[in-house]
Amino acid sequence: MSLQNDLGQKVKDAVKELYQVELPTVEFQPTRKDFEGDVTVVVFPMLRFVKGNPVQIGTQIGDYLQEHVAEVAKCNVVQGFLNIVIEDSYYLNFFNSIKDEVDYGYVKSTSNDAMMVEYSSPNTNKPLHLGHIRNNLLGYSVAEILKASGKKVYKTQIINDRGIHICKSMLAWQKFGDGETPESSGLKGDHLVGKYYVAFDKAYKEQIAELVDSGMDKEKAEKEAPILLEAQDMLRKWEAGDAEVVSLWKKMNSWVYAGFDTTYKNIGVDFDKLYYESDTYLLGRDVVKDGLEKGVFFKKEDGSVWIDLTDEGLDEKIVLRSDGTAVYMTQDIGTAIQRVTDFPDINGMVYTVGNEQDYHFKVLFLILKKLGYSWAEQLYHLSYGMVDLPSGKMKSREGTVVDADDLIQNMEETAESISAELGKLEGYSEEEKKGLYRTIGLGALKYYILKVDPKKRILFNPEESVDFQGNTGPFIQYTYARIQSILRKAENGRLSVVETSLELHEKEKELLKGIQLFPETVQLAAENFSPALIANYTYDLVKEFNSFYQQVSILGEPDEQKKQFRVQLSQKVGEVIQSAFRLLGIDVPERM
RNA sequence: GGCCCCGUAGUUCAAUGGAUAGAAUAGAAGUUUCCUAAACUUUAGAUGCAAGUUCGAUUCUUGCCGGGGCUACCA
Structure with missing residues (x-):
């Protein structure tokens, strides 16, 4: 904030005048609640440059500031901390300067500095589950935060639509499906396909057990179960372009896509560009050949191609098989390059992928750097921990997952029953109520994650579900709804400018400080790819507002100037809540 | 074995190397003639262990202990 810049300069001036020393930086922090003051200068780091007693130095700087800076009202020194009280008029001036600003805190995109954010990237053999939800929410939110920080952003996903796991669902459907379709069964497409993925695993396990019973050892049985061999055969046919297999593949994938679309719509995420693995899995091989000539890679005797990363503390890693076919890494190299070809203004990418792939991305980024791409300097693996259940890991194969669609519905139902109990929705139509339950239920879930x-790993206990009270999404939504209620009741006579001679209530000042922090919080969240910073910021602001709301009468204030100021202050807090929550992909309600 | 991530109140989460480690929830006690009590106000309770660097360490370094992950010519 500019005040901090100004003050920083003034502190440097003070030190220069008092001690004839140039200070490189000045460390600020918000003053802790237990002390008098608004901002605090930490004196300790200066001791490196200025010899002396920190209390004395702090006091002298404080005296200088009071004399030379109009905004500084008072100072006090506790140990090595110089606490500074800022004049009310400064905050009121600040408020006047931003109160009518639309999208306060967001930076408009000006440059061609574009980022691509990849998230979701599901397999097309099963429905989305809670792990995907964490992925989706993180990726979407980081994309929105980057946008708000002034970047251009492309959201993308790569759909893993080929491979043995896809063939497993297909095969099981062929064998046991009896022609079942989403229409005939009433099942959502992705759930239908997922059902056959589970069915495959069941049949596979049964066959293994039979083979083991008949004397085969387990490892061999796992490789030679007939149903697995059939699936492998199907994959070969797919790769050869066998018309029947490809047509089945297209049909079942289309069911899954329809299902995913519904889920994405319900979660509230979207994409600017889709990539399909079936289109991209051959990419990268030419790049590897080029890299081989440039000496980035080397060839082993059997013809396989590797990169040696032992200098970086990593291992050797294969990038092309001895038969010349691609591995996962090859594809990822190719896909990254393809993206920059498709969108030439990309200057960096974010990959939202679970932390079990930390090593993979470390290697991928290193390879791209070694290949000499300028954008490779701006790659970030948005790595996140697993979502575990009390019973352990979620496994789609075994059907032990928290299904995304079920969970969303669950959250809506909980919101509904709480709302019904509170009974504040008189006059709302059924449709409005339904929309509200979704807003609240999703708000709780998104904020929770x-x-x-x-x-960090998340342990999700479906029994206990997600809270709606305390540090939660609904808590913040509730505050927003209360503010809207005030605004509806307030008369329209709006002040164009707030008198800066107004004396601020302590809570009002705290709120203004909170509002002031929003823009830098957005930037910080973008730098750190961290929605959590936005969530925590919003919570602090809202807590402060609720305390203000409780202690100070807004509409009941007799002094018209003060009343109007409080109404506008509330309105601005509401706007900031809305803006902040938009970055998290959470809606805010007019009533609740 | 090697490498990576995590370890903070009973529980779920905070804390750019800074002051007396903040919240929420569960527990105890209050606040509705007053702008929505999904709220507010009290209260009790925690840094895995041991060294080191520092004026100052939850944060950085090392070792140990716990939990998870990676370590495929799978994706």
């Missing part, structure tokens, strides 16, 4: 550091 996004407020946590992505790196």
Whole structure:
């Protein structure tokens, strides 16, 4: 904020005048609640440059600031901390300067500095589950945060639509499906296909057990179960372009896509560009050949191509098989390059992928750097921890997952029953109510997931479900709804400018400080790819507002100037809540 | 074995190397003639262990202990 810049300069001036020393930086922090003041200068780091007693230095700087800076009202020094009280008029001036700003806190995209954010990237053999939800929410939110920080952003996903796991669902459907379709069964397409993925695994396990019973050892049985051999055969046919297999593949994938579309729409995420693995899995081989000539890669005797990363503390990693076919890494190299070809203004990419692939992305990024792409300097693996259940890991194969669609429905139902109990929705139509339950239910879920550091594992207990009270999405939505209620009741006579001679209530000042923090919080969240920073910021602001709301009468204030100021202050807080929550992909309700 | 991530109140989460480690929830106690009590106000309770760097360490370094992951010519 500009005040901090100004003050920083003034502190440097003070030190220069008092001690004839140039200070490189000045460290600020918000003053802790227990002390008097608004901002605090930490004196300790200066001791490196200025010899002396920190208390004395702090006091002298404080005296200088009071004399030379109009906004500084008072100072006090506690240990090595110089606490500065800022004049009310400064905050009121600040408020006047931003109160009518639309999208306050967002930076408009000006440059061609574009980023691509990849997230979701599901397999087309089963429906989305809670792990995908975490992925989707993180990726979408980071994309929105980057946009708000001034970047151009392309959201993308790569759909993993080929491979043995896809053939497993197809084969099981062929064998056991009896022609079942989404229409005939009433099942959502992705769920229908997922059902056959589970059915495959069941049949596979049965066959293994039979083979083991008949004397085969387990490892061999796992490789030679007839149904697995059939699936492998199907994959070969697919790769050869066998018309029947390809047509089945297209049919079942289309069911899955229809299902995914519904789920994405319900979660509220979207994409600017889709990539399909069936189109991209051959990419990358030419690049590897080029890289081989440039000496980035080397060839082993059997003809396979590798990169040696032992200098970087990693291992050797294969990039092309001895038969010349691609591995996962080859595809990823090719796909990254393809994206920059498709969108030449891309200057960086974010990959939202679980932390079990940390190593893979470390290697991928290194390879791209070694190949000499300038954009390779701006690659980020948005890595996140697993979502576990009390019973352990989620496994789609075994059907032990929290299904995304079920979970969303569950959240809506919980929101509904709480709302019904509170009974505040008189006059709302059924349709409006339904929309509200979705807003609240999803708000609870999204906030619950996004407020946590992505790196941490989440233990999700479906029995306890997600809270609607305390540090939660609904808590913040509720505050927003209350503010809207005030605005509806307030008369229209709006002040064009707030008198800066107004004396601020302590809570009002805290709110203004909170509002002031929003733009830098957005930037910080973008730099750190961290929705959690936005969530925590919003919570702090809202908590402060609720305390203000409780202590200070807004509409009941007799002084018209003050009343109008409080109404506008509330309105601005509401706008910031809405803007912040938009970055998390969470809606805010007019009533609740 | 090697490498990576995590370890903070009973539980779920915070804390750019800074002051007396913040919240929420569960527990105890209050606040509705007053703008929505999904709220507000009290209260009790925590840095895995051991060294080191520093004026100052939850944060950085090392070792150990716990939990998870990666370590495929799978994707």
